Amino acid sequence: MNSFLRKISVFFKRKYRIIFKNSINKKHINLLKDTNFVIISNNCWGGAIYQWLNRPYNTPFVGLALFNDCYIKLLSNFDYYMQQPLFFVDKSNYKLRKEGYPIAKLDDIEIHFTHYKTEEEAKTKWIRRTQRMLEETNKDNYYFKFCSSWNATEKNYKDFHALKYKNKISFHIDDESSIATPAHIKVFEREKGKKNEIVNGVKLFKLSFLYIDIFHWLRYKEVLK
Numbered sequence: 462m463n464s465f466l467r468k469i470s471v472f473f474k475r476k477y478r479i480i481f482k483n484s485i486n487k488k489h490i491n492l493l494k495d496t497n498f499v500i501i502s503n504n505c506w507g508g509a510i511y512q513w514l515n516r517p518y519n520t521p522f523v524g525l526a527l528f529n530d531c532y533i534k535l536l537s538n539f540d541y542y543m544q545q546p547l548f549f550v551d552k553s554n555y556k557l558r559k560e561g562y563p564i565a566k567l568d569d570i571e572i573h574f575t576h577y578k579t580e581e582e583a584k585t586k587w588i589r590r591t592q593r594m595l596e597e598t599n600k601d602n603y604y605f606k607f608c609s610s611w612n613a614t615e616k617n618y619k620d621f622h623a624l625k626y627k628n629k630i631s632f633h634i635d636d637e638s639s640i641a642t643p644a645h646i647k648v649f650e651r652e653k654g655k656k657n658e659i660v661n662g663v664k665l666f667k668l669s670f671l672y673i674d675i676f677h678w679l680r681y682k683e684v685l686k
Contacts, residue, residue: 467649471671478670489676490514498679499597501539502606503532505576505662510675513666519597521590524576525583526610526662528555529617535570536605536624542567543595547587549580555611601627604679608632609659610652618645628682630673634659643684646672 478485499520500507508523527535535542545567553564553571563574563583574583597603607613607621608631618631618640630644634651650668652658659665669675674685 471668474671475667486513492676492680496680497597497599497602499594499603500606501536501603502662503527503529503608504610504665506606506608506666506669507662509663509666510679517593518590519593521587521594523586523590524574526573526575528571528573528611529607529613531570531572532607533617533620533624535567536621536626542570543591547572547584549584601682604628604630606630606632608662608665609634609657610661612657615639628678630678630684632659632665632669632672643686646684646686648672 493514500510501520501522502508503522504526505524507520508518511518511520511523547565547567549563549565550571551564553560553573555571563577563580565572565574565580565583565587577583577586603626605621605624605626605628607618607629613633615635615638618633618638621631622629622640622642622645630646631640632646632648634648634657638645638647648659648665648668648671650660650664652660660668666675672686677683677685
């Protein structure tokens, strides 16, 4: 399908979802009403799912972002890092983004609270939501997502998919990838003016239905495109 025809197709598919939003939303809520899950995401994609389902956040990974290396390192020793106290820093070690929001660390992991105004707000919500998350002790009910924000590399993706978690998906925009799994999903939408970056997390959630049935994944733990 050429780019023009695809744009037309996407336009009408999105219009359909907007027109029938209430019925689609109700269907998803009913599908997952008895399903426990915790979403761990490197940007706002996960938070958008909780909002769509009208669920309280039982994850602290909401309204924030992590650079790729930090995110993969955190996931590789997840239990350790999630027990570490959050402390705020004056400056990021990364130079790829304008700062103007609270930045904190868990040991050596940097967390960018991109949608928080103050350190106090970020810390309070992080602690409360982490406590909710830790109430879910079954790691098979944790869902991990990664995407190519902030210039993720093929190595980042390989390291992510090598993690020993049952439920993982990633979104990428590379024309070619050596990662052969249905859970590594190519998308076409790029952040405006940034060739190697996918759209932001909220936009990605709104477009995810074009590529994967997220709610089937959360309910049945299988990727259905």
